[in-house]
Amino acid sequence: MKIAVIYASTTGNTEAMANAVSDAAKASGAEVIFGTADKADKAAVLSCDILLLGSPAMGDEVLEDTMEEFFASIEKSIGSKKVAVFGSYDWGDGQWLRDWADRIKAAGAVLAAEPFMVNLTPADSDLEKCKEWTATAIK
Template structure:
C-alpha cells in the first residue's frame, strides 16, 4: 500500500496536521509519499493507492491557490482512487472542505470522509489524534 500526503500551509497549522497524518500513514505500514505541490509530482501522487490532500481555508472558504493548481493537475486521474482532504481554518464552518470533497466525488474518486477533516487554527491534541487516525485508516 502506498499513500500520498500533499499539503499547502500558510501559517504552519495545516503543515502540523499533515505531519500528524504522515505519522498515521507510517504507523499503518504503508509507503509514504509526503510533500507540497512543489516537492512531489502529479505522477508520483497518482501512483499511490490513497491520496490525502491538505489546504488551509483561504478567502471566502476556498482551497489555497497552489493546492488548487495541483489538485486541478491530478483531478482527471482520481477516478477509482481513495481520496481524503484536511485543513485548518480561522473563520467559517468548513465549506471549503465540503466543496472540495464534492469535486473529488464528481471526479469518480472514493471520498474517505464526506466533509473532510477540519482543524480550527493550531491543531490541538484531539485534532492531532484525528489526523493520525486519518493517515492510519485511509
C-alpha cells in the same frame, strides 16, 4: 499500499496536521509520499492508491493557491483512487472542504473519509484526531 500525503500551509497549521497524518500513514506500514503541493511530483502522487490532501481555507472558502493548482492538475486522473481531505480554518464553517469533497466525488474517486478540519493551530488532542482520521481513511 502507497499513500500520498500532499499539503499546502501558509502559517504551519495544516502542515502540523499533515505531519500527524503522514506519521499515522507510515505507522500502518504503507509507503508514504509526503510533501507540499508546490513541489509535488504528479506522476508519483498518481502512482499511489490513496491520496490524503490538506489545504487551509483561503480566499473566500477556497483552496490555497498551490493546492488548487496541483489538485486541478490531477483532478481528471483520480477516478480509481481513494481520496480524503483535511485542513485548518478560522472563521468559516468548512465550506472549502465540502466543496473539495464534492469535486473528488464528481471526479469518480471514492471519498475515503469525511473531510477533517481543525480550527487554527491544532492542539495535541487535534493531532491525535488527525491520526484516528487517517486510520479510518486508509482502511
